[in-house]
Amino acid sequence: MPVPAIRIDAVTKSYGSFMALAGIDLEIAQGEFFGLLGPNGAGKTTLISTLAGLTRPTSGKLFVMGCDVVGDYREARRRLGVVPQELVFDPFFTVREMLRIQSGYFGIRGNDDWIDEILARLDLAAKADTNMRVLSGGMKRRVLVAQALVHRPPVIVLDEPTAGVDVELRQGLWHFVKKLNADGHTIVLTTHYLEEAETLCGRIAMLKAGQIVALDSTANLLKRFSRRALRLRLARPELALARGGVANDAGWVEFGFESATEIEPLLAGLRLAGAGLEDIQLGEPDLEQVFVGVMNA
Amino acid sequence: MPESFARWLANAGISAGFRTLFYKEVLRFWKVSFQTLAAPILNALLFLLIFSHVLDRHVTVYGDIAYTTFLVPGLVMMSLLQNAFANSSSSLIQSKITGNIIFVLLPPLSYRSFYAAYTLAAVLRGLFVGLGVWLVALPLVDLPLAQPIWILAFAVLGGALLATFGILAGIWADKFDQLGAFQNFLIMPLTMLSGVFYSIHSLPPLWQQISRANPFFFMIDGFRHGFFGQSDVSPWLSLGVVSACFAMFAILTLALLARGYKLRG
Ligand SMILES: Nc1ncnc2c1ncn2[C@@H]1O[C@H](COP(=O)(O)OP(=O)(O)O)[C@@H](O)[C@H]1O
Ligand SMILES: [Mg+2]
Numbered sequence: 001m002p003v004p005a006i007r008i009d010a011v012t013k014s015y016g017s018f019m020a021l022a023g024i025d026l027e028i029a030q031g032e033f034f035g036l037l038g039p040n041g042a043g044k045t046t047l048i049s050t051l052a053g054l055t056r057p058t059s060g061k062l063f064v065m066g067c068d069v070v071g072d073y074r075e076a077r078r079r080l081g082v083v084p085q086e087l088v089f090d091p092f093f094t095v096r097e098m099l100r101i102q103s104g105y106f107g108i109r110g111n112d113d114w115i116d117e118i119l120a121r122l123d124l125a126a127k128a129d130t131n132m133r134v135l136s137g138g139m140k141r142r143v144l145v146a147q148a149l150v151h152r153p154p155v156i157v158l159d160e161p162t163a164g165v166d167v168e169l170r171q172g173l174w175h176f177v178k179k180l181n182a183d184g185h186t187i188v189l190t191t192h193y194l195e196e197a198e199t200l201c202g203r204i205a206m207l208k209a210g211q212i213v214a215l216d217s218t219a220n221l222l223k224r225f226s227r228r229a230l231r232l233r234l235a236r237p238e239l240a241l242a243r244g245g246v247a248n249d250a251g252w253v254e255f256g257f258e259s260a261t262e263i264e265p266l267l268a269g270l271r272l273a274g275a276g277l278e279d280i281q282l283g284e285p286d287l288e289q290v291f292v293g294v295m296n297a
Numbered sequence: 298m299p300e301s302f303a304r305w306l307a308n309a310g311i312s313a314g315f316r317t318l319f320y321k322e323v324l325r326f327w328k329v330s331f332q333t334l335a336a337p338i339l340n341a342l343l344f345l346l347i348f349s350h351v352l353d354r355h356v357t358v359y360g361d362i363a364y365t366t367f368l369v370p371g372l373v374m375m376s377l378l379q380n381a382f383a384n385s386s387s388s389l390i391q392s393k394i395t396g397n398i399i400f401v402l403l404p405p406l407s408y409r410s411f412y413a414a415y416t417l418a419a420v421l422r423g424l425f426v427g428l429g430v431w432l433v434a435l436p437l438v439d440l441p442l443a444q445p446i447w448i449l450a451f452a453v454l455g456g457a458l459l460a461t462f463g464i465l466a467g468i469w470a471d472k473f474d475q476l477g478a479f480q481n482f483l484i485m486p487l488t489m490l491s492g493v494f495y496s497i498h499s500l501p502p503l504w505q506q507i508s509r510a511n512p513f514f515f516m517i518d519g520f521r522h523g524f525f526g527q528s529d530v531s532p533w534l535s536l537g538v539v540s541a542c543f544a545m546f547a548i549l550t551l552a553l554l555a556r557g558y559k560l561r562g
């Protein structure tokens with residue numbers, strides 16, 4: 001079996017008496033597109049920071065492509081590209097200078113062909129000689145992505161890369177990241193946009209208060225935790241409420257169900273009672289329901 | 298100039314990570330050289346003009362050296378030391394505050410490369426400023442160069458000591474005003490009281506003793522020895538003191554960097 005892209009063994013991180021990471025075990029295989037979800041303060045950034053060597057774990061071990069991020073930090077860092085959550089930049093330099101300098105830190109000389117390719121693919125070529133200071137937020141975000149890629153890391157971690165980024169850029173970015181994944185890069189992603197995680201990620205871990213509270217393939221999570229919804233608009237909704245329906249804000253009565261066979265008797269009963277069906281909708285399960293379900297469990 | 302300089306370093310076979318960080322640090326002050334080089338040189342020139350106008354005809358040092366002539370090496374060294382400190386400390390605190398410090402923390406740079414790059418770039422800025430002050434002072438005074446090897450030795454060693462001190466301060470401080478306090482309550486008084494503006498032999502005995510507890514005194518006295526061939530204490534003693542201070546702070550700084558003190562939480 002090939003070495004996992006990321007292995008996290010019993011990692012804790014405490015700040016004083018506060019546990020930001022309360023014992024994380026996680027393995028991510030090479031080539032995965034992995035999502036790390038959780039509410040603000042769950043510990044996503046802290047976990048990424050320990051992986052990147054920006055923070056030392058209080059206990060436990062982390063490996064990138066089999067390399068210990070503390071004991072063998074040089075090899076581990078060569079294999080990891082991190083797009084940080086904060087929109088940081090160095091105001092002294094242009095985009096190209098930044099990427100050349102970043103290449104140099106990784107010991108790579110004459111990286112201009114690859115830099116040009118990244119710039120082109122991220123739609124940054126026209127800004128190559130622009131000072132970082134005057135770039136828009138979205139452009140700065142793209143440069144951070146470019147910086148994470150200069151050393152062609154097999155494992156790429158993106159910490160909320162689309163926070164505060166407009167729709168068009170988000171689409172472009174995801175297209176780019178999907179391509180990286182198709183080329184064999186392992187992708188780990190945190191995001192607040194659950195629909196993005198749902199469409200992109202093959203597997204998802206949900207983090208809450210420094211612990212993993214759900215870990216499964218996206219398909220399984222959707223199956224396991226979320227029910228499909230049948231929504232009805234009725235002349236006499238009280239009859240549906242009496243049968244276990246829940247009124248939503250839009251004036252629909254909602255029933256959860258797992259199998260379509262539950263629908264027929266329900267509708268038959270309502271018809272007999274004379275509830276007066278006016279309209280009908282089916283709601284597909286989504287990650288948001290799973291997320292809310294897991295977090296409230 | 299920085300581009301060809303980077304090529305020169307590359308050809309010298311020095312680790313690419315260190316080379317790049319050093320190059321970046323040099324480029325950083327070079328790009329704003331008006332503030333980082335020209336301004337301190339102008340500052341020193343103003344000191345020189347004012348002090349020489351007021352004091353030159355009245356004061357001589359070491360018997361027959363005109364005051365202005367005595368003053369110039371002190372000013373050169375003071376500017377060199379302050380700018381070496383300013384370079385490493387301000388670069389680090391800026392990176393910490395803006396968050397772009399992660400650009401040097403994410404790559405596989407060793408803490409030794411980190412230390413060496415920040416120190417050498419700061420020394421280089423100090424040397425540029427010192428050289429600039431010396432050049433603008435040249436037409437104003439008749440400055441001998443008795444033993445230039447001492448000039449070079451104390452310039453580099455003193456610059457390295459202050460650069461190291463700047464790294465310590467830059468790592469430790471969380472805000473600009475903490476760094477300002479460092480500069481105003483430690484570096485400035487110690488430089489001012491180190492004999493930049495006077496020979497300590499002109500002081501009462503007690504103050505002479507106190508001055509000898511100040512490492513800046515030895516840096517400036519030794520540096521001045523290179524120009525005049527005479528000084529308040531032996532340049533060998535000064536060399537010993539400054540080397541010992543440098544070694545002590547370098548070891549401390551390397552140890553803190555190795556632990557990731559304040560940089561890797
Ligand atoms: N340096 C620090 N000192 C103290 N607490 C911290 C520090 N860094 C993070 N935390 C705390 O750890 C928790 C997890 O933070 P973080 O990893 O940023 O969460 P997320 O990225 O999931 O939003 C938060 O409660 C945060 O306040
Ligand atoms: Mg975060």
